[in-house]
Amino acid sequence: MPAPVNPFKAAIREDRFQLGLWVALASPYAAEVVSASGYDWLLIDGEHGPNDIPLLSAQVQAVMRSGSHPMVRLPCGEAWMIKQILDAGAQTLLIPMVESVEQAKALVKAVRYPPHGIRGVGAALGRASEFSRIGDYLQTANEQVCLLLQIESRAGLEALDDIASLEGVDGLFIGPSDLAADMGYLGQPGHPAVTAAITDAFQRIAKAGKASGIMTLDLGQAHIYRSLGASFMAIGTDVTLLVAATEKLRSDFISSESGSAKPVSGY
Numbered sequence: 001m002p003a004p005v006n007p008f009k010a011a012i013r014e015d016r017f018q019l020g021l022w023v024a025l026a027s028p029y030a031a032e033v034v035s036a037s038g039y040d041w042l043l044i045d046g047e048h049g050p051n052d053i054p055l056l057s058a059q060v061q062a063v064m065r066s067g068s069h070p071m072v073r074l075p076c077g078e079a080w081m082i083k084q085i086l087d088a089g090a091q092t093l094l095i096p097m098v099e100s101v102e103q104a105k106a107l108v109k110a111v112r113y114p115p116h117g118i119r120g121v122g123a124a125l126g127r128a129s130e131f132s133r134i135g136d137y138l139q140t141a142n143e144q145v146c147l148l149l150q151i152e153s154r155a156g157l158e159a160l161d162d163i164a165s166l167e168g169v170d171g172l173f174i175g176p177s178d179l180a181a182d183m184g185y186l187g188q189p190g191h192p193a194v195t196a197a198i199t200d201a202f203q204r205i206a207k208a209g210k211a212s213g214i215m216t217l218d219l220g221q222a223h224i225y226r227s228l229g230a231s232f233m234a235i236g237t238d239v240t241l242l243v244a245a246t247e248k249l250r251s252d253f254i255s256s257e258s259g260s261a262k263p264v265s266g267y
């Protein structure tokens with residue numbers, strides 16, 4: 001019995017667009033709630049969400065029961081973190097702030113078993129092999145791991161062609177917020193200079209035959225990125241959606257109250 005097929009990796013290989021959502025509440029319960037909302041993938045954010053490996057693993061577990069595919073962003077590309085989260089059952093990893101082909105080569109090795117990599121052999125203890133019930137896991141796991149690297153600085157853009165050309169790199173995700181910051185446009189991910197850099201990056205990623213990913217909270221920008229050829233894209237986050245929905249509900253109630261009603265306390 002082989003390792004489970006990675007549906008996200010299969011989809012981007014067949015150039016089927018994948019729509020995603022950012023999950024940063026660091027709650028398996030909240031991740032499970034969102035996982036039934038119909039998104040192709042959910043990014044479980046270990047970089048900006050207050051997550052550790054056990055919590056990331058619990059969210060992977062919660063999401064796997066739904067139709068969404070869990071994509072885990074680690075805080076950085078440490079081989080021991082990669083080993084633990086792959087053994088815990090994650091199949092798709094997003095690694096932030098990749099800025100050199102040497103860094104990318106090390107990450108490809110970290111997600112692969114020898115002789116093609118350095119991933120430690122211990123999945124028999126983890127959900128990845130269904131706790132050793134998948135007999136052929138070691139021989140079939142490499143093919144089902146999807147490695148996505150973040151290009152989000154001028155150095156990353158400089159190294160993009162070499163990184164994209166690497167066998168074992170399945171896609172590149174452009175981080176518009178950090179790229180804007182590095183380019184001198186902190187807080188302006190939609191700045192024309194940033195969009196121009198993203199456009200060029202998408203063209204180079206496509207030329208290398210790899211998938212291109214991005215995220216935005218602005219639907220207008222999302223359609224621009226789609227027109228530029230984004231293969232996978234997140235269009236919101238659980239945190240910002242929760243803030244917006246709760247504040248709107250309160251505001252709607254207050255504005256819908258008739259003048260005679262006793263005012264709600266606190267406003």
Ligand SMILES: O=C(O)C(=O)C[C@H](O)[C@@H](O)CO
Binds near residue numbers: 022
């Ligand atoms: O640089 C970016 O943009 C990203 O990598 C995405 C952000 O980290 C995400 O947290 C939304 O702000």
